[in-house]
Every structure is written in structure tokens, then in C-alpha cells.
Amino acid sequence: MSDLLTLDKVALSYHTAGGETEALKSVSFSARRGEFLSIVGPSGCGKTTILSVVAGLLTPTSGSVLLDGAPVGPPDGNVGYMLQRDTLFEWLTVCANTLLGLRVQKKLTDESRAYARSLIEKYGLGEFADSYPTRLSGGMRQRAALVRTLAFRPKLLLLDEPFSALDFQTRTDVAEDVRGIIAQEGVTTLLVTHDVPEAVCMGDRIVLLSPRPAVVKEIVDVGIPGTPSERRASPRSARLAEEIMEKLRREDG
Amino acid sequence: MKRKTNGSGELTPHERYLLGVRRGKLIVRLWQILLFIAFIGLWELLTAVGWIDPFFTSSPSRIIATIAELMADDFMYHIGVTLLECTIGFTVSMALGSAIAVCLWLSEAAQKIAEPYLVVLNALPKIALGPLLIIWVGSGAKAIVLMAVLICIIVTVISVLEGLCSAAPDKLLLLRSMGASRLQLLRYAVLPSAVPAFLSVLKINVGLSWVGTVMGEYLVSGAGLGYLIVYGGQVFKTDLVMAATVTLCALAALMYGAVALAERLYTRSKNKRRAPDKI
Numbered sequence: 316m317s318d319l320l321t322l323d324k325v326a327l328s329y330h331t332a333g334g335e336t337e338a339l340k341s342v343s344f345s346a347r348r349g350e351f352l353s354i355v356g357p358s359g360c361g362k363t364t365i366l367s368v369v370a371g372l373l374t375p376t377s378g379s380v381l382l383d384g385a386p387v388g389p390p391d392g393n394v395g396y397m398l399q400r401d402t403l404f405e406w407l408t409v410c411a412n413t414l415l416g417l418r419v420q421k422k423l424t425d426e427s428r429a430y431a432r433s434l435i436e437k438y439g440l441g442e443f444a445d446s447y448p449t450r451l452s453g454g455m456r457q458r459a460a461l462v463r464t465l466a467f468r469p470k471l472l473l474l475d476e477p478f479s480a481l482d483f484q485t486r487t488d489v490a491e492d493v494r495g496i497i498a499q500e501g502v503t504t505l506l507v508t509h510d511v512p513e514a515v516c517m518g519d520r521i522v523l524l525s526p527r528p529a530v531v532k533e534i535v536d537v538g539i540p541g542t543p544s545e546r547r548a549s550p551r552s553a554r555l556a557e558e559i560m561e562k563l564r565r566e567d568g
Numbered sequence: 569m570k571r572k573t574n575g576s577g578e579l580t581p582h583e584r585y586l587l588g589v590r591r592g593k594l595i596v597r598l599w600q601i602l603l604f605i606a607f608i609g610l611w612e613l614l615t616a617v618g619w620i621d622p623f624f625t626s627s628p629s630r631i632i633a634t635i636a637e638l639m640a641d642d643f644m645y646h647i648g649v650t651l652l653e654c655t656i657g658f659t660v661s662m663a664l665g666s667a668i669a670v671c672l673w674l675s676e677a678a679q680k681i682a683e684p685y686l687v688v689l690n691a692l693p694k695i696a697l698g699p700l701l702i703i704w705v706g707s708g709a710k711a712i713v714l715m716a717v718l719i720c721i722i723v724t725v726i727s728v729l730e731g732l733c734s735a736a737p738d739k740l741l742l743l744r745s746m747g748a749s750r751l752q753l754l755r756y757a758v759l760p761s762a763v764p765a766f767l768s769v770l771k772i773n774v775g776l777s778w779v780g781t782v783m784g785e786y787l788v789s790g791a792g793l794g795y796l797i798v799y800g801g802q803v804f805k806t807d808l809v810m811a812a813t814v815t816l817c818a819l820a821a822l823m824y825g826a827v828a829l830a831e832r833l834y835t836r837s838k839n840k841r842r843a844p845d846k847i
Contacts, residue, residue: 372744372745390745392747394745395745398741402736402739404756404760406838415756416746419746419747419748420746473745
């Protein structure tokens with residue numbers, strides 16, 4: 316399997332009036348094509364910063380980020396970013412929302428429009444295509460946001476705690492849902508979360524980060540087959556999650 | 569819900585509630601009308617019995633007579649002049665003010681540089697610029713329109729800019745991650761977010777553009793309602809002053825009504841777009 320994404324000794328410091336804050340010290344990992352990678356770490360350790368760097372929204376102070384062999388520059392539609400909240404535009408219909416990326420990237424053709432429409436239908440939003448997002452439930456909204464991200468066919472999908480705004484029951488359902496769609500579309504994905512069991516249920520591998528400034532402490536192979544709910548039910552996942560949390564705690568101290 | 573409209577005409581709790589709401593609204597409206605009639609009636613009565621001198625306060629009947637008299641003369645011309653000045657002032661300040669706000673949004677540096685100027689200009693009593701306006705553009709309708717624009721435009725810039733800046737940061741982040749340019753941010757997220765601010769400034773400016781126009785007419789002008797008021801005051805014709813003031817009130821209310829109607833139509837069309845949903 317070839318690597319789609321490679322981060323090599325990525326470091327990043329913020330400058331504010333109060334001084335310089337080192338967010339990332341040296342982050343190196345790679346994601347294979349079609350892989351689902353979970354990134355966990357203590358809160359405030361720079362997880363979101365990593366996603367911003369990969370998305371091209373922030374330029375690292377040093378180190379390199381390669382996507383499909385090419386260095387990552389300003390956002391160009393190769394990376395799809397899903398934020399903590401679904402951020403559907405309330406003045407656009409669900410259909411218009413899903414076309415947003417295509418419109419911005421000037422890739423709106425009959426073909427791409429039909430593709431977006433097919434995703435809408437395929438993932439059960441057809442009935443709501445011409446409705447406004449206010450009509451959708453929390454889970455449906457996340458699904459619409461995912462379809463919007465997939466519609467412009469990004470090579471890489473970034474999920475920034477996409478379920479944190481949902482209540483527990485919805486959260487597990489939506490996680491199942493989103494994981495299923497991603498598996499079906501075969502997109503390489505980075506998931507950032509502070510919820511270790513969630514990371515275990517969703518990811519093929521898990522990147523463990525240290526507290527800020529972040530370095531990669533370890534990369535764990537999950538190696539548990541099945542959908543998130545099947546994994547959630549398996550005692551192996553619980554054990555693995557416990558192990559990972561123990562490791563994170565140790566790094567805290 | 570079960571409707572319980574049996575023979576005795578008993579109401580369900582919800583119907584009773586709706587009836588109560590409707591009755592409450594009716595009472596408010598009734599009081600509003602009553603107050604108006606009482607005020608007019610008292611005014612007329614007190615002047616009729618001579619408790620107050622209509623030479624100073626005029627009276628409703630004399631105002632009506634004066635308006636009728638003026639109508640036969642050139643009242644419509646004066647109304648037309650003021651209405652035109654006010655409408656031009658309103659439109660120009662809305663368009664120009666919004667355009668300036670968008671430009672300031674596009675350039676963060678310009679926004680920061682402009683900030684103290686906006687604050688000072690906002691605090692400055694624009695009437696102080698009156699003499700300068702006359703020197704610059706002469707003492708005609710131009711000076712009046714300019715006065716109206718000066719009064720409205722700063723508020724427009726400040727409010728619209730605030731509306732533009734109210735766009736949710738995560739929407740902007742999302743668009744930026746899609747590769748959106750600053751103009752695309754403006755088009756897809758920032759302008760739609762500013763619509764409520766725009767509508768509210770529209771209503772504020774209806775009032776302010778009248779202030780500006782009448783103030784301008786006080787300063788210069790040989791026609792218009794403001795001119796009639798100043799002229800009436802100088803020759804001690806309170807009937808004329810009052811007649812022009814009442815007309816101003818009516819026109820301002822009419823213009824406000826038009827803007828409020830436009831806003832309602834806008835929200836209704838927005839709701840209608842939401843209507844054909846199946847759940």
C-alpha cells in the first residue's frame with residue numbers, strides 16, 4: 316500500500332503579542348491510501364492544528380507535508396474538511412449546500428452536479444434535497460455535511476471531532492453512519508478526537524500525541540474488524556481503549 | 569387536537585388562548601386610536617373655548633383648513649421636492665454606505681485605519697457642516713441631499729460592516745478549506761449573514777434621511793416642507809408650521825410602512841421557500 320499523506324517532522328509555532336507558542340514540536344506519520352487514521356491526544360495538544368496544516372490553512376514552521384507526492388499548498392480542493400459543528404448554511408437548501416464546494420472550486424458541471432445528487436440520494440437525503448437544513452435532525456445534518464465534503468471528491472478527508480456537538484445516542488449512530496459512508500466511498504480519512512473509544516471504533520490505526528508541544532508518541536494498529544458498533548461491543552476494543560488511555564495519562568504526568 | 573365546539577359554544581383551552589391574544593391586541597389598538605382622538609379632540613376643544621391661543625398652537629381644524637388651502641396652491645410641489653430629496657438621500661446613503669462597508673470588509677487594514685474616523689464622524693453633529701456644504705455645492709437641493717447623505721451614511725457604514733463581520737467564523741473556515749477566495753467568502757457567507765443588519769439599517773435610515781432632509785431645508789432651500797416650516801415660523805403662521813409638520817409625520821410613517829412591508833415580503837418569501845417540505 317502506498318502512502319497518500321506524509322508528515323515529516325512538522326513543527327509549528329504561533330506568534331501572539333504575548334510571545335511565541337509552540338503548538339507542534341515534531342509530528343511525523345503517514346496515512347496509507349484508503350486508510351482511516353484516528354488522532355488522539357490530551358485536549359489542547361494541537362490536534363486541530365495538525366488538521367489545519369494538512370488542509371493548507373496553516374503553513375508549518377518547519378518540516379514537510381506531502382499529499383499524493385506533492386507538497387501541500389493553499390487549499391485547492393484536494394482536502395475535504397469537516398468541522399466540529401456541521402456548519403450547513405441555513406439560507407441554502409440541502410442540495411445547494413452540497414454543491415458549495417464545487418461552486419467555490421468552479422467545478423460545477425452537469426457531471427459533478429449529478430454526482431452530488433447521487434450522493435444525496437444514496438445516503439437518504441433525497442427527500443430533503445430541496446428543504447432547508449433547519450428541517451434536518453442532528454444526525455442528518457452531519458450526513459449532509461459529509462455529502463457536501465465528498466461532493467468535490469477530495470483525496471483526503473479531515474474530520475475534526477465531528478460528533479462532539481451531538482448527544483451520546485445520536486453520536487454513536489452518526490459515527491456508525493459516517494464510518495459506513497467513508498468505507499463505501501473509500502476515502503482516506505484523518506479523524507481528530509479526544510474520545511479514545513471513538514477513535515478505536517472508527518480507526519484502522521491510531522496516532523497518539525503528547526501534550527503540547529505535540530510529538531507523535533506512538534502509532535497503534537487497531538486490528539479489530541467490523542463496523543463501529545460491532546467493535547464497540549467487542550471486549551478487545553474496550554481493552555485497547557483502556558491501554559491507550561493509560562498511555563495518554565502517563566504522558567500527561 | 570380535539571375541538572369541543574358543542575352547542576353551548578364552549579371553547580378548547582387553545583381557542584381560549586388565541587381569543588385572549590387577539591383580544592389583547594385589539595385592546596392595545598383601541599387605546600392607540602382612543603389616545604389619538606382624545607389628543608386631537610382636547611386640542612380642538614381647548615382652542616375653541618379659548619383656554620389656549622391658536623395663534624401659538626394652531627388647532628386641528630385650522631391645520632386641516634390650511635392643508636386644504638395649500639393643496640389648491642403649490643403644496644404638492646413642496647411635498648414633491650422634499651420627498652424627492654429624501655428618497656435620493658436615502659437611496660444614495662444606503663448604496664454608498666453599503667459599498668463602503670463591503671470595501672472595508674475586504675481590506676482588514678483599511679478597516680483598522682478607518683475605525684477612528686468612523687467613530688469621530690459618527691459623533692460629529694452633521695449640522696455643523698451646513699455652512700461648508702453651502703460653500704461647496706451651493707444653496708440648492710444638492711446641499712440638502714448631501715446633508716441627508718452625511719447624516720445617514722456613517723450609521724450605514726458602521727451597521728452594515730458590523731453585519732458583515734457577524735458571519736460565523738466556522739463558515740468562513742469551511743469555505744477557506746474549500747479554497748475560497750476573499751471575494752467568494754463575501755459572496756457565499758458574508759453577504760447573506762449581513763441581510764438582517766441591512767434590513768435594520770434600512771429602517772433606521774428612513775428616519776434619519778427625513779432628519780437630514782428637513783435639517784438641510786432649514787439651512788438652505790426655497791421649497792419643500794422644511795422651507796414651509798421655517799417660513800411659517802418667521803412670519804408667525806403656526807397654522808402653516810403645523811400643517812407642514814403633520815404632513816411630514818404622515819410621509820415619514822408612509823415611508824417606514826413601505827420599508828416594513830418590503831421586509832415582511834422578504835421574510836415571507838424566505839418562509840415560503842421553506843414551506844414545501846415534507847417531514
